[in-house]
Structures are given as C-alpha cells and as structure tokens.
Amino acid sequence: MQLKDTGKSAQEIKDIVSKYMVETYKRFDFICEKAEGHYLYAENGDKYLDFFGGVAVNNTGSCNPKVVAAVKEQVEQVMHTFNYPYTVPQAMLAERVCTTLGFDKIFYQNSGTEANEAMIKMARKYGIEKKGPNAYHIITGKGSFHGRTFGALSATGQPGTVLHNNFGPMLEGFTYAEFGNLAEYESQITENTCAIMFEPIQAEGGVKVPTKEFIQGLEALCKKHNLLLLADEIQTGWCRTGETMGYMNFGVKPDIISMAKGIGGGMPIGAICCNDEVASVFTLGTHGTTYGGNSVCCAAAYAQVGVLMDDNYSAKAKEMGAYIMEKLQSVPKLKEVRGYGLLIGVELTEAISVQVKEEAIKRKLLTTSIGTNIVRLTPPLTITKAECDEAVNILTEAINAIQ
Numbered sequence: 001m002q003l004k005d006t007g008k009s010a011q012e013i014k015d016i017v018s019k020y021m022v023e024t025y026k027r028f029d030f031i032c033e034k035a036e037g038h039y040l041y042a043e044n045g046d047k048y049l050d051f052f053g054g055v056a057v058n059n060t061g062s063c064n065p066k067v068v069a070a071v072k073e074q075v076e077q078v079m080h081t082f083n084y085p086y087t088v089p090q091a092m093l094a095e096r097v098c099t100t101l102g103f104d105k106i107f108y109q110n111s112g113t114e115a116n117e118a119m120i121k122m123a124r125k126y127g128i129e130k131k132g133p134n135a136y137h138i139i140t141g142k143g144s145f146h147g148r149t150f151g152a153l154s155a156t157g158q159p160g161t162v163l164h165n166n167f168g169p170m171l172e173g174f175t176y177a178e179f180g181n182l183a184e185y186e187s188q189i190t191e192n193t194c195a196i197m198f199e200p201i202q203a204e205g206g207v208k209v210p211t212k213e214f215i216q217g218l219e220a221l222c223k224k225h226n227l228l229l230l231a232d233e234i235q236t237g238w239c240r241t242g243e244t245m246g247y248m249n250f251g252v253k254p255d256i257i258s259m260a261k262g263i264g265g266g267m268p269i270g271a272i273c274c275n276d277e278v279a280s281v282f283t284l285g286t287h288g289t290t291y292g293g294n295s296v297c298c299a300a301a302y303a304q305v306g307v308l309m310d311d312n313y314s315a316k317a318k319e320m321g322a323y324i325m326e327k328l329q330s331v332p333k334l335k336e337v338r339g340y341g342l343l344i345g346v347e348l349t350e351a352i353s354v355q356v357k358e359e360a361i362k363r364k365l366l367t368t369s370i371g372t373n374i375v376r377l378t379p380p381l382t383i384t385k386a387e388c389d390e391a392v393n394i395l396t397e398a399i400n401a402i403q
C-alpha cells in the first residue's frame with residue numbers, strides 16, 4: 001500500500017501514526033514506499049543509502065528477488081497451517097540450516113527474543129533434568145542485549161536502564177558478569193548454574209568485540225563445570241560478521257545457538273539449533289508456538305540461506321568490512337572503529353551520535369546510533385566499495401556539521 005492509494009498527504013500519515021500508534025521508536029522522518037537492494041525510497045522520491053539494513057536483517061539487500069519469488073510462490077500455496085501437517089519449506093530449511101551449521105536439530109520461532117526464550121527454556125530444562133531441581137541459573141554478559149520478552153529481557157545484562165526499569169521483577173536465575181572478564185564469570189558459577197549465554201559481539205551494547213581468548217575461555221569454563229554454552233547469534237548470524245555464524249570467528253562450538261534477523265530475508269522468523277542430546281529435553285507438548293515454522297517465513301528463509309551460502313556472503317562481508325573500516329579511520333572526532341565483517345561500531349570522542357545520525361539522514365544516509373557516542377553500521381552484505389565511500393563521505397560531513 002502506498003501514499004497514492006490513500007488520498008492522504010505524507011503529513012496526514014505521520015499524524016495518524018502519532019494519534020493511533022504507541023510509539024517507542026524515534027522515526028526516520030520519511031515514509032518508506034519502496035526498499036530495494038541497498039536503498040530505501042521515500043514518498044517524495046528521495047533515495048536513502050541503507051547502512052542499517054532494517055537493523056542487521058536485510059543481509060542480501062531489501063527485497064532480494066529470490067526471497068521475493070519464494071514468498072510469492074509459497075503465499076499462494078500454504079500461508080499457515082500450524083505445526084500439525086508436515087510442510088515442505090520447514091523440512092527443506094531444517095535440513096539446509098542443520099547441515100550448513102553442523103547441528104542436529106532446529107526449532108522454529110518467530111523472532112529473536114522468542115528464539116532466546118526457547119534457548120533459555122531448553123537450557124533450564126536440561127539443567128534441571130540432568131543436574132537437579134535448582135540447576136536453572138544462567139550467567140550472561142553485562143551490557144548484553146537478548147530481547148524484550150521476560151526471559152530474554154532478564155538475560156539482558158542491563159539492569160537500571162530503560163530496558164529493565166519499571167517492568168517489575170525480572171525472571172529469577174540470571175546473573176551478569178563483566179563481558180571480557182573470565183574470572184568474574186567463573187566466580188558466578190555455582191552448583192545451580194546450567195549455562196553461560198553470550199553474544200559473539202555485543203551489538204546493541206555498543207558493538208563490543210571480545211578477544212578470542214575470552215570466548216574460548218567461556219567454552220572452557222562450560223566444559224570444566226559441565227555447563228551449556230549458549231550463543232545469541234541473532235545479530236551476528238548469517239554471514240554478518242564475515243563467517244556464517246559469529247561464534248565461528250572465535251573457534252568455539254556452542255551447545256545451542258539462537259538466530260533470527262538475517263535468516264528471514266525480511267520475513268519474521270527465529271530459530272534455535274542444538275545437538276540431539278540437548279534437544280531431547282523438548283518432548284511432546286513441552287514447548288510450542290502458533291506461527292513458529294510458518295510456511296511463508298520458512299520458504300523465505302530457505303531462499304535467503306541459499307543466497308547467503310551459495311554466493312558466499314561471508315566473504316563479501318569480510319572484504320567490504322575490511323574496506324570500510326579502513327576508510328572510517330579518517331572520520332573526524334573518531335575514538336575507535338571496531339567490529340567484524342559488516343557489523344561495525346564507530347565510536348566518537350563526543351556524545352553526538354544521535355545528531356550524527358540525524359545529519360546523515362539529511363544527507364540521505366541511514367545508520368543507527370547506540371548510546372550517546374556510537375554510530376552503528378549494518379548495511380546489506382552486498383554493499384559496494386563506491387557505496388562505502390559515499391557513506392564515509394556523508395558521515396564525515398555529518399560529523400563536521402555538528403558544532
């Protein structure tokens with residue numbers, strides 16, 4: 001549906017949004033009428049270079065033709081059935097994901113936060129059944145972000161922030177350790193701990209990149225204390241960081257991983273993968289979802305994973321990530337550029353990231369800001385060198401425009 005179909009002006013649409021919608025987002029000030037490849041097109045014809053990718057979702061570009069074709073085909077066959085009949089897209093996607101990643105099993109959800117709920121539930125049930133009735137405690141990182149539903153929110157190591165404040169008690173059984181400080185993680189392990197959960201790169205927490213030694217240390221702690229290692233791959237997964245999954249940059253193999261965002265090609269789907277032994281705690285009726293495994297979403301994801309793997313998008317992310325990170329060294333007021341592949345944080349020396357984002361939008365570049373001084377770049381993984389150059393030029397102008 002586009003503006004011309006409504007007979008309304010752009011301002012009238014914005015007014016309807018502010019009148020009828022609960023708004024928890026700071027909007028980009030345009031109506032997106034078309035999103036294709038690396039660009040978003042506004043109602044007035046303006047064209048925006050996409051360096052946020054729907055927040056690390058559009059890894060193969062917006063409206064990738066193969067994903068669109070898969071959705072169109074599937075939508076006319078089966079849109080929804082619930083998980084009683086077998087459906088072909090579910091099966092094909094399951095086989096492709098499990099064989100690609102080397103896991104035995106997949107369980108489908110609808111989103112990242114729900115994938116994390118499934119991962120947390122599976123780890124807790126495994127702990128309780130294998131170790132004892134109180135063995136449901138999970139250690140996560142300070143500054144982590146795992147989602148907005150209560151399990152995932154409780155796992156999110158950001159107490160005292162807008163994420164947790166005034167939502168009442170979090171779920172019991174989570175402690176938070178300093179990301180990077182192995183000794184602190186180990187000090188929190190008790191006989192009741194069942195798992196350590198981590199993001200390979202703390203994305204929402206400021207694109208914090210851990211060392212290889214730290215992530216390998218987490219794996220070693222899990223082996224030593226008989227814990228499950230849980231990787232939240234929702235933002236780092238599916239080629240974003242230059243490897244198929246973020247954990248692969250660190251030479252570890254988690255017991256359960258959660259994924260969403262990039263796997264769906266723009267359609268809402270989440271999932272967890274694990275081995276048979278861990279999966280065995282999810283028996284008939286113990287977990288479920290109405291839409292998880294939806295045929296259209298699975299068909300889209302099957303096409304998306306095909307494009308990502310067959311066209312080696314990890315290599316593209318690695319190459320272009322290295323290219324733009326080098327270029328970004330020249331932006332003014334720079335403290336640090338960090339990241340892996342095309343999950344990049346540009347930390348500035350001043351608390352101006354929101355203004356930089358706004359100035360960049362005026363110059364037709366879309367990014368996201370984190371906290372007060374980090375600009376995050378998560379473009380489609382097919383972004384070109386010329387587009388990277390353009391983005392760096394605009395960011396430079398945007399930073400210089402702030403007095």
Ligand SMILES: Cc1ncc(COP(=O)(O)O)c(C=O)c1O
Pocket residue numbers: 055111112113114116145146147148199203204232233234235236260261
């Ligand atoms: C690492 C991580 N985990 C979980 C989530 C939550 O995913 P969703 O917004 O799909 O619920 C996000 C979203 O940004 C994320 O980056």
